[in-house]
Amino acid sequence: KRLVVIGPPGSGKGTQSPIIKDEYCLCHLATGDMLRAAVAAKTPLGIKAKEAMDNGQLVSDDLVVGIINDAIKKPSCQKGFILDGFPRTVVQAQKLDEVLDKQGVKIDKVLNFAIDDAILEERITGRWIHPSSGRTYHSKYAPPKVAGVDDVTGEPLIQRKDDTAAVLKSRLEAFHKQTEPVIDYYKKKGVVADIHAEKPPKEVTVEVEKALS
Numbered sequence: 001k002r003l004v005v006i007g008p009p010g011s012g013k014g015t016q017s018p019i020i021k022d023e024y025c026l027c028h029l030a031t032g033d034m035l036r037a038a039v040a041a042k043t044p045l046g047i048k049a050k051e052a053m054d055n056g057q058l059v060s061d062d063l064v065v066g067i068i069n070d071a072i073k074k075p076s077c078q079k080g081f082i083l084d085g086f087p088r089t090v091v092q093a094q095k096l097d098e099v100l101d102k103q104g105v106k107i108d109k110v111l112n113f114a115i116d117d118a119i120l121e122e123r124i125t126g127r128w129i130h131p132s133s134g135r136t137y138h139s140k141y142a143p144p145k146v147a148g149v150d151d152v153t154g155e156p157l158i159q160r161k162d163d164t165a166a167v168l169k170s171r172l173e174a175f176h177k178q179t180e181p182v183i184d185y186y187k188k189k190g191v192v193a194d195i196h197a198e199k200p201p202k203e204v205t206v207e208v209e210k211a212l213s
């Protein structure tokens with residue numbers, strides 16, 4: 001399967017994608033995670049992306065299209081993939097279609113994680129992540145066994161630099177202006193499944209499984 005997950009910041013893309021990935025043996029490609037790794041490693045890509053990310057704006061289409069094109073060619077992604085946080089503009093969606101057309105494949109399903117903006121601040125400001133694995137916790141909704149520590153490795157958890165109420169406002173603005181049109185782009189192709197992303201995590205997983213079956 002070739003899947004896309006679209007939703008605003010904090011809607012649960014990074015929580016649900018690893019579960020779907022394991023169930024369907026897909027590769028999980030999250031442009032935000034890849035960009036954060038590039039920023040941390042101070043690669044040329046990371047240096048170019050950092051300022052936009054810190055301010056909650058999108059990085060340029062060329063940069064993210066480049067990383068996705070490279071990633072979907074990998075052998076581990078040939079059985080299928082789940083794109084988390086990409087495409088985020090109509091241009092990105094068109095570029096992705098061009099690449100998939102050449103391979104004679106297409107996006108099978110777009111999961112639209114619909115949720116009210118009002119819920120997102122609490123989700124974002126309570127989030128803790130384990131950077132090297134991408135494991136995500138929430139101080140209230142998904143707490144680690146020991147506060148501030150990853151359950152699996154015992155390593156420290158961190159908060160994302162863009163997870164403040166102020167930067168969230170810019171991220172939401174970018175979502176409504178630039179990413180919502182992508183949902184319409186895929187609706188015209190008839191591949192969108194709406195998911196009630198405000199429900200508890202397990203119920204969201206059940207909805208996603210139904211949409212994919």
Ligand code: AP5
Nearest residue numbers: 009010011012013014015031032053059085127137138201
């Ligand atoms: P990115 O990393 O993609 O961030 P985002 O879209 O803002 O999404 P988040 O990762 O914040 O939210 P999520 O939906 O994954 O939520 P999560 O599951 O963690 O992008 C970051 C930046 O990179 C962008 O701003 C941009 O600059 C750049 N970028 C990335 N892709 C780009 C692209 N294609 N083009 C241009 N620029 C790009 O959940 C959030 C919290 O809630 C967690 O604590 C979790 O435990 C909790 N939670 C999850 N589900 C539930 C639930 N059902 N109930 C209660 N709590 C829940």
Ligand code: ZN
Nearest residue numbers: 013014030032
């Ligand atoms: Zn995420």
